Structure formats: structure tokens, C-alpha cells
Amino acid sequence: MVCEMETDQTEEMDIEVLSSMWPEDVGTQADNNQFNVEKPAGDSDTLKEVDIAEKRTMADLKRLPELMNTTDQGTSQLTNLVKQWEYMQDHAVKLLREELKILTKQREEAEAKELKIIEEHNFESQEPENVPVLDDTSHLFRRFKHKKRDALIGSKRVEIDEEFDTVAYWKQKALSLEKMLEASTERERRLIEKLNESLKTMESHSAPVEELTQNLKRAEGFLHFILQNAPIVMGHQDKDLRYLFIYNKFPTLREQDILGKTDVEIFHGGGVKESEDFKREVLEKGKASKREITFETELFGSKTFLIYVEPVYNKAREKIGINYMGMEVTDQVRKREKMAKLREDNAVRKAMESELNKTIHITEETMRAKQMLATMSHEIRSPLSGVVGMAEILSTTKLDKEQRQLLTVMMSSGDLVLQLINDILDLSKVESGVMRLEATKFRPREVVKHVLQTAAASLKKDLTLEGNITDEVPIEVVGDVLRIRQILTNLISNAIKFTHEGKVGIKLKVISEPSFASGMELNADAEEQNGLTETETSVWIRCDVYDTGIGIPGKFKNLKKNKTQAKLLDLLLLPEHVEPNQKVRFSVKSEKALPCLFKKYMQASADHARKYGGTGLGLAICKQLVELMGGQLTVTSQVNAGSTFTFILPYKVATSDDHSDDQDFSDMVDHHQPEPDDTTEGYFQFKPLLGSIYSNGGPVIGNNNFLPHKVMLTSPLKLINGFVADPSNNTGQSETTQVENNGYIDETCSGPCPSKETESCSSSQASSEGGALEMESELTVSSRREDETTETSKQPKILLVEDNKINIMVAKSMMKQLGYTFDIANNGVEAINAIKDSSYDLVLMDVCMPVLDGLKATRLIRSYEESGKWDAAIEAGVDIKISENEQACVHSTNRLPIIAMTANTLAESSEECYANGMESFISKPVTLQKLKECLRQYLH
């Protein structure tokens, strides 16, 4: 029995472990329970008396039991307990039954034995002699015998039978039998006692309330044991989110502070509302979920809780509230956040590092490119100088008119390239800080005049070019005239480019020292070092280059940095900007986008780049030069009304008597009119279709010091020869005399001293005058050549630009088969020269070439076409939007088809070919078929 009790207890232990699990496990438990006998469930109502509330727990005792009864969770716990109890009862019953069985069995056995003994006795009575010695029989035998005798007590038959022997014998025997009977009776009594005892035990076990209470206590003790120190809050709230139960509430809160209240009523501060909303959300959705909420309450400060909320249903599957459990994870969250921050910092640092590396790489790349460019340019310059020089020498020999014209074109082209190369070298010089400024005496009026002359020479629009120099501007100043001229030329060509009608002009006036120039002494020192240390005073001159063009919009559209653009190709120093149709007045100071104008390779938009051409170096160079000289370059612009580029520069005023050693273009003036030559007026006109018309502002009348100055350049169509030489008129607005010439005007009919001009122009290779002349002539020649090409158009002229000998050889053979011949250029520069000097119907252009690659070459060619400098040279498609209607003398520039030959590598994508102005492309290796198709398409 003791042993049985033990088993009972172990069973209980098992059950206890199981019962401490969450209700979800009830099912499993039930399955495992082999004694799960269906019995009417224990009276749940009795559970009402169970006191769950302990010290750390608060519960609404009225509502909770109700809750327990109405919800699955509640009942499952009770069911569990009941089941457990039932199980134990079953077990006990079973054990008792077993015991009973054993006892019954024993009794049966005993009875059987008794019968046997009786039989023996009967036999004994018949044959008493055979009675064995009783002592020898087993105790059991005797016992049974007694038992039998007990049972047959009062029966005299045995006793009588026993009188068979002596009386003493029988007496003895009777006594012993009696003893046995007593023993048997005693045993029987003990058994009954035991039975009663176990019945009692059973009774004690069967008190369910006590049992369940115990279990519950154990379960709760267990929970309590685990949860005692856990940073966990648990609770149940009804569907109005009022607390019905809470475990481990905040110590200072009393029962009445919590029960029946909502979070919002209990706490104040951050997170409370959120948690309330979250609970409500769970309640509405009916889906358990977790969330991390940081509370910021007066009560317990800033703490983050991981909150688990699940909806609670009653048996009718209606929502009646929520269970919620919160675990404080403040430290973890803090750690996690710290980690995240570290990780973020790390990532940022890494990104910055890579960015930096990239920048470094780009810078290195740029430096290398610049270096390369500079070297390259330098390399080109030498042989080119040779060519130009020889051409000049040739020009001094006896030539007929046509030859001279050709030669002039040649020289002008050479000069142009030289100029470009010089620009590039300048730019890299300025950028690397090795640019040195020259300090030479020069005459501002002269400079303005020559710049305008030059511009007028290539002018193809109905534009008035004017120069206006106020009296105060000294006749001679000291500065780097070459650079200043460069800036002016650049700005003027810009202005012309973006002006379709109206006027373009230069205005010079003396201003007081600007505020930005406080630290400019340095520069002055530098200039002094360069010589010319006569005692001059410094003067600030403001130069406005204004136009009535399309203006610059406030905002660039698709502002694009054109890195891929040819650095080499700043030939024309054309700037790029301008987006018409906006009417905003702005100045550079207030407008953020405008300074971009001065950045290198900046294009207003891809459209504009294509329409107006240019590489974006022009203004950058200007700005750098101006700043180098201690000045400032700014721009104001009004869309559709025009732009004004203004640069302010300090100069030293030279004494007027030492002009004799002047160089450059001022010398040519000196040649003929040494003394009173300050004001000169030139009127330039030309008629491209008829040939070169070159007229120069004539002799120069003027006063020695300050003079109004006006250079009037009028449209080529009207062929105006005008003189403005009015020394007496100091207002700056002079009368213009216009002489119309409707015919071809030769050099001879231009200025009063033409021969000298011609001379000077041919001898000074880089002079403006020379350039102007050459430009004019070139136009003439080009137009003439147009006629030629129309005559000989049977055989199309093709130019192959390719550096690879093998490719050339192959292409040649293919072309021959197709019945074409072609010229060969080995690189972009050669191609440009070839195109400039000759007219082609088609260009096959390799993309990747030394010196100047195909893309850049194409861009350059396009920009020539668009800016019109070489317009008449090419015949083919139709383009040119600049020359619109206002160009009365229609001189259409045509688009030369340029076909790229690409190796289809990354660097030579077809998109890039198109973007750079190519018509189409053939992928390499070139096959006969591809070539044939291409030629058929572009050569009709």
C-alpha cells in the first residue's frame, strides 16, 4: 500500500509538470492521458472560491471568475484541473479495485483449501489412524483448518467424530484448532481494517475542492517562482481596455488605481496612447501581435516594452477583451540602437571613403588628361607653326588671286588651330598656376576695334556691331593685351552666336575701384615684376559686352556636364548657354544657376549644345583669365532681350609718350599713323557669295587723349561702308556715314591705306586683322568651291578617318570594289583639316583614334557647321537653325553625313555616336556588305 501511494505521488508530479504549461498544451496532455475517462466535469462553480490573487497580482475578483468561465482560456485551465483530478480518482479506484481483486482471490483460495481440509477430516474420521502429525502440516493448512472450523463452529459432528481416539488427544486437538481459528479471525479483522483504511484514504482523495486548491496553489507557486523577478507585466483588459487583472504592476500603484481603468487613465506620457491604440487594433483585428513601444511616463521614466497582445474570446467566439504581456527591453533596445547607429556610421564612413577615392581617382584622371592634353597640344603646335609659317612665306611670293585666296584660307585655318591649341595650353597653364601675365602697353580702343573687326569678318547675320568707349578711358594702358583680347573675342563671338538680330557691342568705361579688389595689390606687384615700372596710376575699367540676343534663362534645363567633350576642341571658344522664352530679369549675384556658365564643359542643355555647338571652355577660360588678372567677370541677362557680360579689370595707365615699343596689333596702327591715331573707325562688310570684301576703317583722326569711339559694323547684306571719325564730337554717339556698295568690293576700294593693311595682316600671324581677313577670304573660297562641287558631283567624295593601317588597307580594297575612292585622314585633327579644306559627301570616322578621336572630331565638325564658320564647304543634308529668316543672304550650311566605325566596346556605344552628332554607325569589323549598305544610304 505504501508503495502504491508512492506511485500515486509520482503520477501527480508528472501531472503537475504538465499542468504548469500553457493551456495550449492541454490537448496533448489529454491525448496522453490513458485514463481520460469521460465523467461529468467537476463542479466549476467551486472554483470561484479559489483565490488566485496574490501579493503581486491584482484581480477584479468579481469579474475574473466570470471571465474564467466565459473564455476558452479560463475554462481550459479549469478543465485541466478537473481532468487531472478525475484522472487521480480513476487511478485510486483502479488501485482499490485491484486490491479487492487480490483479496477476493485469496479468499477463494482459502475457501478451496478449507474444503479440502474438511474432506481430509472426513476421511480422518473414517480412518483416524491415518491422521498425520499435525505439527508437520503447514501453517497454512492449519489455518485453513481453523477457518473451516470457524465456519463450522457449533457443529458437533467434528467433535463427536473426534472422540474416536482418546479424550485427551481430542482436547488437545480442539485447543489447537481453536487457536488457529483465533488467528484466522484476527487476520480477517485486520483485513477488514485495512479495507476500511483504504476506503478512508479514498475518501480523503476524493475531496475535489481541496485537491484542486492544492494544485492551483502549486501551479501558481510555480508561475510565481518563475515570474517573481522577471521584468514582465501581464494583464487582462476587457474590451473597453479596462484592466481586470494585472500581474507585476508598478509598485506604487494601488489596486483601485488600476483595476477597471484603462492605460490612458492610469498613465500619462509618451507611448501610452500608442499602446492603447495597439491594443485596440489587436482587439479589432482579432489577431495576436507584438510591438515594441517606448513609454515616456512620469511614473517610471523612459522605458521600452515589448508588448504582446492577444485577443480573448468567450465561448461564443465573441471578443471580450485582450490579454497582454509586456517585457521591458529598454537596455536591449538601447544596445540595438547603438549598434544600428554604429553600423550606419560605418556605412556612411565607408561611402564617404569610396566617394573620396572616386574623387581622388577622378582628380588624378583629370590631371593626367590635362597633362596629356597640354603635351599633345604642344606637340601639335610645333609642326602646325611650321605649316602656317610656310604658308605665310608662300603668301609673300607672287600669286594670282585664286591662289592667294586659297592660301589665305589655309593660313586662317592654321591660325585657328594654333589659337585653339594656345587656348588649351592657356587653360592648363592657368589651372596649374603657371600662367604668367604679360604687361604691355596697349590701346583699349584699338583692341576693341580689332576684336569687332574680326567678329565682323565672319559675321553672317544682320547684326550691328558697335564699340563705345568713354572719354575717361586712357589712350594707353598697361596690361596683358593678348589675354584681354582673348576675353573680348570670346565674349563677342558668344554674343554673336546667340543674337539673331539687333546689335552686339562693347562698352568701355572707367570706374572706381570695386569692393572686391582690396587684395589686388598682389597682382599689381606681379605686373610690375613683368616690367613697365614707370610710375603709372592704376585705373579700373569696366567692359560690357552686350547683345540683344536670346538671353540666358534663370534655370538651366538638363544642365549637363560634358566631360566627354573634347577638351582639345575649344577652337571657337564658344560658350554655351541660353534657353529662350523666359522673361526674368536677373543678375548673376542673385541667380545661382548663372555661375555655371563659367564652369568648364557646362552646357545649358543637350539641345543647345547641339544647336549652338561649342565645348564649354570659352567662358571658363575667360573667367579664369579675368580672375587671374585681378578682375571679375559677371553676367546679367534678360531672356529674349539680351545678355551683358561684364568684366572689370585694373590697368596701369601708361604715359602717352612711350608708345613706340608697342607690340602686336597696335603696331600696325603705329606704322601708318604714329601720332594721332587713337580713334579709328572701321566698317567691315563682306558679301560671301560675291567674294571677299574687306574694308578697313581708315585713317585715323583723333585727339591725343580721350576720345569717343564708335565702331560701327553693319550687315553684310547692306554692304555699308561707314566712317565715323568725329574728333570734335565727344559724346560718344557719332554720326555714321553709310556708303552702300552693291557690288563686289575689292581690297583696293576699301580703306585709304590698303596695301599696308594687307602687309601687316599677312605678317602678323596671330593678329586680329589677319584673322579677319582670312575669315573673309575663306568664306569666299568656300562659296566658290560650292560651285565646284556641284559641277563634279558625279563621283562622291569620301573621307576615311582611320588610324589603323590594316583597316585602311581593307577599307580601301572594299571601296575599290564598290567603285569609290576616298581620302584618308589618320586622326580627328587631320579629318578636320581635310573637311575644312575640301568638301566631302561622306565621312567614315573611326571612333577611337590617337590625337583626336572620332566623337570629338565630329562634334567639332558639327559645331563648325552650326556656327557657320565653314558652312559653305559642305554639301549634303539640311540643318542649321541659327541662320533662320533674318539671314537675308541665305547661305545654307549643310550637314555632312558622318558615319562612325565602332568596335562596339563600352567606350564606343552607338548612343554616344548619335549624341556626338554622328549620322549612323558601322560596327567593326567592317564588311563589304555593311559598307555597301551604308554608302547606298548616304550617297544617293
Add this chain to the structure above:
Amino acid sequence: MQRQVALIKQSLFDQGYLDEQFIELEELQDDANPNFVEEVATLYFKDSARLISNIEQALERGSFDFNRLDNYMHQFKGSSTSIGASKVKTECTMFREYCRVGNAEGCLRTFKQLKKEHATLRKKLEQYFQASK
């Protein structure tokens, strides 16, 4: 004889030394240009020998000027593409790839392989032209 020439040629194609561009060249060959292919090939080998020595010099210099190497290799590749020297072209492409990422070791290795392919092709083509005479 004719068959042998055809066989040599076929094997050149089969082994991947040449591609269809070579046929393109052969088609350009006519009575006016009877030795066109050979001439082109000769020019190619002359030119490429120069390039190889250039590249060799550049490589020997130790400091890798990838830009320069890439430029050389571009020319080399262009020529190789034009005559249809498929294997050499592949090596050129690889070499340029290595130049782009600045892998000196890869360049050296590829260049070695390139020279090998180049020499092999030269030998094979010489054989071929010899046989076709």
C-alpha cells in the same frame, strides 16, 4: 593541292584561329588584287610586331601605364579584328579588360598568351599562303 589548301584553311577556322572576317578579305581578292589577303596579312604582322614590341617595352618599364597599354592594345585589337584573327582578338579584349581594372599581373599573363597565339597564327598563315601558291 587545292584540297590541301582548303584543308589548312578549314582547320584554321575549326581551331578558332580565324573567323568570317578572313573570308570577307578573301572575297575582296580579285584579279586586280591577286595577293590581297597575303598583303594585308603581311602588313598586319609587320604592324603587330611593332605593337608587340611597343607593349613589351611598356611592360618592361615596370610601372604600368594602363592608358598607354590600352591604347596600344586598341590598335592591336582593331587590326586583329580586321583580318579576322579571332584568337588574338580574344586575347586583346582580355588584355584591355585587365587594363581597365588595372590588373598588371593579368596583363602580363594575357600578353604572354597573346604573343603565343600571334606566333601560332603567323606560322599557320605562312603555311597557308605557302601552300596556296
